[in-house]
Amino acid sequence: MFPIRDDQPRFSTPYVNYFIIALNVLVFVFFELPVQFQGPRHFNALIFQFGFIPEHLTGALHGTSQYPISASLLTIFTSMFLHADLFHIVGNLWFLWIFGDNIEDHLGHFTYLVFYLLCGITAALTFIVIHPTSTVPTLGASGAIAGVMGGYIVLYPRARVQTLVVLIVFFTFWWIPAWVFLGYWFLIQFIATSVTATTTAAHQTGGVAFAAHVGGFVAGLLLIKLFPQRARTYRYGTW
Numbered sequence: 689m690f691p692i693r694d695d696q697p698r699f700s701t702p703y704v705n706y707f708i709i710a711l712n713v714l715v716f717v718f719f720e721l722p723v724q725f726q727g728p729r730h731f732n733a734l735i736f737q738f739g740f741i742p743e744h745l746t747g748a749l750h751g752t753s754q755y756p757i758s759a760s761l762l763t764i765f766t767s768m769f770l771h772a773d774l775f776h777i778v779g780n781l782w783f784l785w786i787f788g789d790n791i792e793d794h795l796g797h798f799t800y801l802v803f804y805l806l807c808g809i810t811a812a813l814t815f816i817v818i819h820p821t822s823t824v825p826t827l828g829a830s831g832a833i834a835g836v837m838g839g840y841i842v843l844y845p846r847a848r849v850q851t852l853v854v855l856i857v858f859f860t861f862w863w864i865p866a867w868v869f870l871g872y873w874f875l876i877q878f879i880a881t882s883v884t885a886t887t888t889a890a891h892q893t894g895g896v897a898f899a900a901h902v903g904g905f906v907a908g909l910l911l912i913k914l915f916p917q918r919a920r921t922y923r924y925g926t927w
Contacts, residue, residue: 691851691852692850692852694790695849695863698793702792705792711769712769712771712780713781720770735827738767739827740767740825740826741760741763742815742816742820742826744759745760746821764808767812768831768832770827772827783833787836787840788804790843791912793918794912795912796918799916803835804836806835806907806911807834807836807904807911808835810831810903811830811832811897811903811907812900814906815899817899826897830901831901834905835905835908837870837873837874839909839912841867842908842912844866847865849870850863877901877902877905881899881901881902
């Protein structure tokens with residue numbers, strides 16, 4: 689299932705959400721693509737420098753790594769704005785476009801930015817708990833975006849999400865309650881996390897960081913109730 693749009697109105701312009709989306713696009717187009725054109729070796733070097741590698745941080749904490757703790761912590765932030773390819777960034781930012789505006793509308797601009805970053809940090813820390821010795825760089829905004837989705841299911845469970853559903857060789861569009869769509873998405877991530885956590889080589893061969901998705905989603909569930917709601921100045925709703 690792939691979301692097309694939701695029907696939850698917003699009452700403010702999501703400037704921060706636009707900024708996050710634009711920043712990710714700019715980093716991908718002007719920072720990553722030129723390096724990718726130089727060849728896989730150069731791109732891998734970039735990913736290993738700015739992607740988050742759990743073993744670097746756990747090793748630094750135990751004094752067994754050549755990488756300083758400060759540098760390892762910094763990659764938690766830099767990795768949130770890197771993506772492996774066009775499909776990766778488009779998929780992530782499309783989810784953020786659909787669900788992020790309503791969370792910013794609820795929290796306010798600056799609080800939404802803090803919420804987004806905290807969800808991303810929690811996602812990375814969750815991944816390091818599950819895979820502490822992983823030497824594979826993790827990158828992408830999906831952990832933070834999972835937090836946005838977690839906040840959305842708490843605030844707007846009865847909102848509807850127009851969803852593309854593929855049935856073997858046919859496809860159709862269904863309006864699905866947000867709690868069903870997001871609950872199903874989380875269930876898939878949770879099951880995948882459980883499977884990969886018990887696979888000895890899972891954290892060394894790359895792939896999707898499902899544990900980060902789970903951690904980010906749970907962070908969003910909890911933080912959305914801890915952060916104060918913005919003062920309301922209502923105007924006409926927009927989509």
